Amino acid sequence: MKRYIVFVMLLFSLDSLAQQLDVGWDYPIKPGTNEWKNLKSYEEQLNSYNIPSEIIKKISTEELVKTCLAYPEWRMINAYSDRQAGLANVIGLFNGFHELLVRHDAAKELIKVYVKMDPLVIDRNWTSLQKGTYSFQFTCIEMLLSHGVIVRQLDETDIRVLLNEAISKYKSKKQMEDMCSLWYLSPTAGLCLSILEKDGLLIKSNSDLQLFQQTFMTEDIEILERIIEESEKRIKL
Incomplete structure (x- = not known):
């Protein structure tokens, strides 16, 4: 029931992300507008988000990252009992993700955004909707950063920066008693696990970690x- 409530809240809140992220490519048709309502099917609505082919190659990776993070259908990642399946579905809906995953600098641009994000920015006076919208941004970027294509782009400096950031954000999230949950913490730990698995050592003999890697849910x-403990060891090497 709690997940259903969060899902419904996100239906009404994600179009604010575009303004918060100062998106380079702004979606011309947004959910809730008259233009959106006039589209005849959900498929047409999804297609309306796609970036025209003559524009997509001209958008910088920095702008493309912001555009992808503000994608209005990110909420669909929570429509599945398996977050990895949800991510694959969301990526398949939008050509911006396809373009981002072929950019050689995608990982570095995602990291630039991630290091500026702070879970503790959430104010206790914010409404539940405001808190949910802001916290969901972490799920979006952590899931993207965990994608195999992105992880393979990481060099040693990227790995150390990203693990440090993820560990810090995990601990910050745990400080927020009214927000902290396994649902909220799992993508952060999942990001760490994806990076650790780049070394190919941690999960081979651990069935629990193998299952978590497949779903990002526990x-x-x-x-x-x-x-997190193994991640802290890794950055000390």
Whole structure:
């Protein structure tokens, strides 16, 4: 029930991300507008988000990252019981993601955005909708950063920066008693696990970690804590 409520909240809040991220490519037709309502099918609505072919190659990777993070259908990632399946579905809906994943500098531009994000910015006086909208931005970017194509772009400096940031954000999230949940923490730990698995060592003999890597979902905080512990060891090497 709690996940359903969060999902419904996101239906009405994600178009504000474009303004918050100062998007280079702004979606010309947005959910809730008259133009949106006049489209005859959900397929037409999805197609209206796609960036024209004559424009997409001209958009900088920096702008493309912001555009992808502000994609209005990110909410669909939570329509699945498996977050990885949800991510694959969302990526398949929008040509901006396809373009981002072939950009050689995609990882570095995503990292630039991620390091500026702070879970503790959330004000206790914010409404539940405001808190949910802001916290969901972390899920979006952490899931993108965890994608295999992005992880393979990481050099050693990127790995250390990203692990440090993810560990810090994980600990910050845990400080927020009214927001902290396994649902909120899992993408952060999942990002760390994806980076650790680049070394190919951690999950081979651990079935719990293997399952978590497949879904980015768990009901066991100890799995997340172990990933963070291993991440802290990795950055000390």
